[in-house]
Amino acid sequence: MSAESEKELQKKDDSDLITLLQQGSEPAFVILMRRYKEPIINFVYRFVGNYDDAIDIAQDTFVRLHKYSATYTGDVKFTTWLYTIATNLAKTELAKSWRKHTVAFSKLSKEDEDGIEWEVADESYTPDARVDSSMIAKRVQTALMKISPSYREVVVLRDIQQLSYEEIAEITTLEIGTVKSRINRGRAQLQEQLQTLYQEMFEA
Amino acid sequence: MTTLFHNDNSESSFGGLQALGKVPVPDSFESAVRVKTMLTSLPVTPVPSGFEQAVLKQIGKQASHPFKKYFYYGAAALITTAALWYGLTSHNNQTNTVAPQVQTAVPQSSSQQPVQSVQQTTPKEKVVSTEKKNTTHKSLQKNSTQQPEKTKPNNDAVRGGEIPKHMLDED
Numbered sequence: 001m002s003a004e005s006e007k008e009l010q011k012k013d014d015s016d017l018i019t020l021l022q023q024g025s026e027p028a029f030v031i032l033m034r035r036y037k038e039p040i041i042n043f044v045y046r047f048v049g050n051y052d053d054a055i056d057i058a059q060d061t062f063v064r065l066h067k068y069s070a071t072y073t074g075d076v077k078f079t080t081w082l083y084t085i086a087t088n089l090a091k092t093e094l095a096k097s098w099r100k101h102t103v104a105f106s107k108l109s110k111e112d113e114d115g116i117e118w119e120v121a122d123e124s125y126t127p128d129a130r131v132d133s134s135m136i137a138k139r140v141q142t143a144l145m146k147i148s149p150s151y152r153e154v155v156v157l158r159d160i161q162q163l164s165y166e167e168i169a170e171i172t173t174l175e176i177g178t179v180k181s182r183i184n185r186g187r188a189q190l191q192e193q194l195q196t197l198y199q200e201m202f203e204a
Numbered sequence: 205m206t207t208l209f210h211n212d213n214s215e216s217s218f219g220g221l222q223a224l225g226k227v228p229v230p231d232s233f234e235s236a237v238r239v240k241t242m243l244t245s246l247p248v249t250p251v252p253s254g255f256e257q258a259v260l261k262q263i264g265k266q267a268s269h270p271f272k273k274y275f276y277y278g279a280a281a282l283i284t285t286a287a288l289w290y291g292l293t294s295h296n297n298q299t300n301t302v303a304p305q306v307q308t309a310v311p312q313s314s315s316q317q318p319v320q321s322v323q324q325t326t327p328k329e330k331v332v333s334t335e336k337k338n339t340t341h342k343s344l345q346k347n348s349t350q351q352p353e354k355t356k357p358n359n360d361a362v363r364g365g366e367i368p369k370h371m372l373d374e375d
Binding site for chain 2 (some may be wrong): 140
């Protein structure tokens, strides 16, 4: 892609780019990916809580965008459609990891019947440290991971990704009223989780 | 005529907008603001280098999927020729390398311990193994001269058993 054509494409809005992509323009896809890779990675990371998983999911999101671009009809905003793909993939990943953990902990004991010692993963090093280098960010992310996924999803979309209630309702296929109540409940759960952090920060 | 409003102080006497009263502030208001502040101040998750390339590579993989069949055919043909070439060249190498081993093994066995040395020493094993190689090579040669299209390596390659790793990586 030449520098001039790239500049021209960057000026175009999402709907023009997706139309070009539907016509087979690979540069249009690259521009869309560059435009939205950061917010998508950010959203997925805040939702699933693991950096490496978030990167995988974000990559799959863009692969699916490319693969199914022909199915985009323009009924909803492009970003809404993209977030829907990412949300669905993230939910699938969360369900998978939840099952994995459930099996692992139900079967796991320090020493099994044959006397073989299980090797427990060392969690002192996590890739997420690369993301949340500050103590506050780490604690907020930890608190986010403790609230219910259905609340976390909408809270992240609203308060971190700054999407409108209408957009969130379309992404999550919920009524706007339900979205609002989930956001409020999610925030309330988050407040409880962050109570001690507030005291340290604001009342010290 | 009675008027609805007094001229001097109509709003206060009627109540007006002041009658609406105060909108109650929820108890959780302040903490909600704190939550929002904290969430919005979270750092943006960094994008790893090579993210775009990884996506494009994945897309490339899926795009080439319909051509996999032809790829495997091509790979199979390549493997067949490689096997034949290997067979021919290894035959030349083996005739060169086997000869000295036989020459060194024979004097030891003939001069010192004729029976034991033949049975126990490692050179003999080596000789046997090279003979095996020669026989496999001969069978390959035989097949290649008689029925080249029915050689075993070709079939194995089509099944995907012997495709070199570097060729698979290209997919």
